[in-house]
Amino acid sequence: MNAKKRDRIPSPAFIDKRSDAIVNYWDCMHEIYPRRFSREINLALTGSPEKMPGWQDVALERLGEKCDYLIEVRGFDAWSL
Numbered sequence: 001m002n003a004k005k006r007d008r009i010p011s012p013a014f015i016d017k018r019s020d021a022i023v024n025y026w027d028c029m030h031e032i033y034p035r036r037f038s039r040e041i042n043l044a045l046t047g048s049p050e051k052m053p054g055w056q057d058v059a060l061e062r063l064g065e066k067c068d069y070l071i072e073v074r075g076f077d078a079w080s081l
Contacts, residue, residue, distance in 0.1 A: 008077045011080045012064035012065075012067055015067060016060075017081075022063075023060070026056065041055075041059060045062045046059050046062065
């Protein structure tokens with residue numbers, strides 16, 4: 001299964017469909033590695049502390065935007081189920 005995803009970017013629609021699972025993984029990572037998770041999510045997606053209300057929605061939206069950019073502008077292939 002992973003070989004089929006190689007060099008592909010998740011489509012924004014796929015991210016939207018799997019948003020609950022993504023946020024669940026983020027919550028687990030934040031619980032296990034709070035400092036590292038906070039630093040990385042802020043640098044990569046939110047640009048602000050993860051404790052702000054609705055940070056998950058902001059992060060999901062920006063993740064979708066980054067994936068869309070990579071697909072539409074940079075020419076990567078989209079991946080979805």
